[in-house]
Amino acid sequence: MTPQRIGVVGLGLIGGSLACRLHDAGCEVLAWNHTTRPYAGAEARGIRCLPTIEALAAAQPDLLVLCNPLKAMPETLAALAGVLDERTTLTDVGSVKGMVRDQVEAAGLGERYIGAHPMAGNERSGWSAADPALYDDALWAVTVRGDSDYRRFLSVAGMITGLCGNRMIVVDDRTHDRAAALISHMPHVVATALVNELVTDPERDIATALAAGSWRDMTRVALTDPDRTRAMVEEDDANVSRLLRDVSSRLLAVADALDGAGRDAALARFFAEGDPFRTFKTAQTDILAHAPERIVELPEHGWQTALTDLARRGEHIVRFDTPRTVVVRELSHIG
């Protein structure tokens, strides 16, 4: 099930780091990048760089991982559509999954595709920032449909749990995109709104003088390239919009409580509502150290929903013992 030869499209922060990690795990890694700038460094790192994306496809990798920016996805898929070998499984690392699957299907490559999204990254970019340690302890979301091919799924899972040594959960595209909006895309907008609030304040120099740890942490993601953030938000617009309205209502409810009657009860409720998450975070180090492994046999039919049910209970896949036997640990269950 573990792929032996993997092609990587795009040697930026995410793709470059992945290519290095896969090479370090003993895998044969081929790559193509839209400019040859990273090629000397990548070749020195043991990665075989090819002159065209068609040449990469012609090398018939077991798995081809698209690590290009999402805005280049239609062009990348158009280039691959006619030339990708039937045996090559296609996956990607994009931060939204529904849109990518639509594009893959439009390119006629839907049957070979399994979605993936590694929860790894930082504020840097490009090959010069590539570092296999970026994937240390990473969790990947793998997205499937009801008709996804199990052999192709195993190839992607083998890369993640076998070669990368990472954990994974399996969900459908919609669930992924909702969850990613909640823990990343929407918070990026909130951080940006905080920065805008400061910049437009007449006493912004005084506020900046007073800014300490809480401000720094809450606005860090607003300091990254705002165009990249904007693209990420636009690609998941419906989920982000709904969540912004929810958060906006929560903030207004606190403002109303601070201004008006019923203040004690409303504020007590607001400040207690997140307690299950606080309790989980307090215990998380212990959970990571001690959560036992559990073995789950997967059915031949309905394996997709069986795996998504595991994710819904906060159970992460840590490895496959056999092609139908997954080993899971309950690592993100909020009591």
Added chain:
Amino acid sequence: MTPQRIGVVGLGLIGGSLACRLHDAGCEVLAWNHTTRPYAGAEARGIRCLPTIEALAAAQPDLLVLCNPLKAMPETLAALAGVLDERTTLTDVGSVKGMVRDQVEAAGLGERYIGAHPMAGNERSGWSAADPALYDDALWAVTVRGDSDYRRFLSVAGMITGLCGNRMIVVDDRTHDRAAALISHMPHVVATALVNELVTDPERDIATALAAGSWRDMTRVALTDPDRTRAMVEEDDANVSRLLRDVSSRLLAVADALDGAGRDAALARFFAEGDPFRTFKTAQTDILAHAPERIVELPEHGWQTALTDLARRGEHIVRFDTPRTVVVRELSHIG
């Protein structure tokens, strides 16, 4: 101008760390705490611990720094009202300043009072967490009124710039409380709202699995004691409420843009609005290393507004060369 003998009320994280730092700077430090639990450790650290707050007042320190929780302030001030020596200057470290000054005045101690707020802290609490390094590179806000006494102001400024080796800005209470709401109190509510959004999501275990750096940073302050956060928010309620309504409007505007027409222009504006802050942050390390010193002579009358004008231009006081000569550096001016 530098105080020789300083009393500290409350040996928690902030007060305990300050007491240690002042002792390490060669100052005589006396302390009282509402329980004697920290006394053995504090005495071993060279801090003279007194059995009652009245005994602390009777020791006639040049400066008495109130580091008790804000909710204990009325009781603390009532205990001091009858016994505090006229020569002792009173200050505090509370995160809101208007309310504390009102309480100090109600206790009849207004003429001896200069407000202060060190921008230092972490998620821990109590004497066991005390560490003089908490104040490394800290900036303090010092709050004055039009009739504040200059000699008393110099005593507090001497503790900050001389003994602690810290920077300071001088503002009025209202400006302080507005700025603190912007960079700390309101963001704490926003972080709490994000956690509540996750906890109430039906897919919260999946979202928690995917949560990585951006979520961790944006919700860190929501993991601290929510009762402490609630108290901080309630003490600055009018400013927090106004800012929550502003941020809420900003989030709704983005949601409307994502859902509707005029999307490109609105999103472009939203993601560009904070650019002056991004530019400042990119340059900040350079600014800290290279911003030149500038000498400012203070007038005998109107020194309060002269100092607040410096703060409004992002100029921080780094030391006093003479009692009327401050040395400033422009460290928080957003272009």
